[in-house]
Amino acid sequence: MTKKIRLIILLSILAICIMSVGGYYLLRYSSSTIEPSIERVIYDGKPSESPLINTSGMTxxxxxxxxxxxxxxxxxxxxxxxxxxxxxxxxxxxxxxxxxxxxxxxxxxxxxxxxxxxHDLQQCADSVIRIYSEYFWSRADYDSIAFHLTNGELMRYTDWRNGKRLVAAENFSTQLKMKGKNESYECFRAYLECVMNYAGTKSLxxxxxxxxxxxxxxxxxxxxxxxxxxxxxxxxxxxxxxxxxxxxxxxxxxxxxxxxxxxxxxxxxxxxxxxxxxxxxxxxxxxxxxxxxxxxxxxxx
Structure with a gap:
């Protein structure tokens, strides 16, 4: 098989992955809707029997x-x-x-x-990733927001905000330029949701x-x-x-x-x-x- 034919086959497979998988994940992780459309009940609080808990404290x-x-x-x-x-x-x-x-x-x-x-994403390792990332975001330290997925792929937030998106199928993954630059918090959260879907305790x-x-x-x-x-x-x-x-x-x-x-x-x-x-x-x-x-x-x- 010539190099040209192998290249054509590889590009065809990649195109199929993008159309069948990439579109789904672009839609799922580009949404600006972060909170579910449900009402959360916030309780007014109750007395504490612990001398170490100040119920009036809000941090x-x-x-x-x-x-x-x-x-x-x-x-x-x-x-x-x-x-x-x-x-x-x-x-x-x-x-x-x-x-x-x-x-x-x-x-x-x-x-x-x-x-x-x-979504059912922010579990144990994901919560740690979220805290680290929110801290870096608050300091505009965007270069430090980068996490490996379980398969070893490194996802950098700076790549995501510049338009790259993850294309994944089984253990195959790559990142392709698919969007324009977006520096919004909503885009940052979409990045985190994508990371949470593919990272976990093993990668952490x-x-x-x-x-x-x-x-x-x-x-x-x-x-x-x-x-x-x-x-x-x-x-x-x-x-x-x-x-x-x-x-x-x-x-x-x-x-x-x-x-x-x-x-x-x-x-x-x-x-x-x-x-x-x-x-x-x-x-x-x-x-x-x-x-x-x-x-x-x-x-x-």
Whole structure:
């Protein structure tokens, strides 16, 4: 077979992929409709029995107080920790809801106000990707918004905003120039939905590196890769005069649902996880994370 014939066959296959698959994903991930067309019920809040929960606080930092004897770690104004601490949260007592508006449960310390999106995409790894990306977006650090898909394809937000779109069929994928430049937030969210559809705990694991538990800080993750695997993210930390640390952890889950702060079942009135506890394990639902499951995405924050 001559090179010319092979090239014609390859181009024909690519054209078929674009027409049969590319059009669908262009439509799905170019929509400006991010929120589903349903009404979400926002509860006014309820009293808390925990001395560490300030029900009038409407950000992570003002809602969850540091334990007695501990002081929150200093956070620079441009840091991820500062960004997460100032994320808006729903009134105390609001339940976790799924992407379709269905109430799931209220077994959590706090629910973030961050929307879920209209599709069953923003699950565990996707929620971590969303937080990282929103942080970079808030700083106009667009070059840092780039994630590998499970098949190894690197999707850069800067390519997407300049008009490239993903064409995927089974394990084949490529990115082609199909749109004009679009710098809108809606286009950014469409990029994230596309990434969420093809990334997961496996790809997030490959993009991260193992760190010792003693180095754990906000933005780092406990991760078990798989299908399904799971990942939770450290979202705050505090320290006492003896240098002992404690952390808050948050997660998304299946189906796509509210990003929420995890309760510590060892002491339900205190959502903080202490370093001495983490040296044994971190139990979240049916998942048991060990110290060796601690990882840092890229070079950290």
């Amino acid at each position: 992570q930092e003002t809602r969850i107080l540091a334990p007695e004897g501990y002081i929150r770690e200093h956070a620079d104004e441009n840091s991820l920790l500062h960004y997460i601490r100032n994320m808006e949260v729903l009134p105390h007592g609001n339940p976790i809801v799924a992407f379709d508006g269905k109430e799931l449960h209220d077994d959590c310390a706090m629910v973030y106000a961050m929307d879920i999106g209209a 694991y490959e993009e991260s590196k193992t760190i010792p538990l003693s180095d754990l800080k906000a933005g780092d993750i406990f991760i078990i890769p798989g299908s399904p695997g799971h990942v939770v993210m450290a979202v705050d930390m505090a320290v006492n005069p003896n240098g002992e640390k404690c952390y808050l952890f948050a997660q998304g889950f299946m189906p796509a649902q509210s990003f929420h702060l995890i309760n510590n079942d060892k002491h339900p009135d205190d959502p903080w996880f202490y370093s001495s506890e983490l040296e044994e394990n971190l139990e979240v639902g049916s998942y048991t994370f060990k110290p060796e499951n601690v990882r840092r995405w890229q070079d950290g924050f």
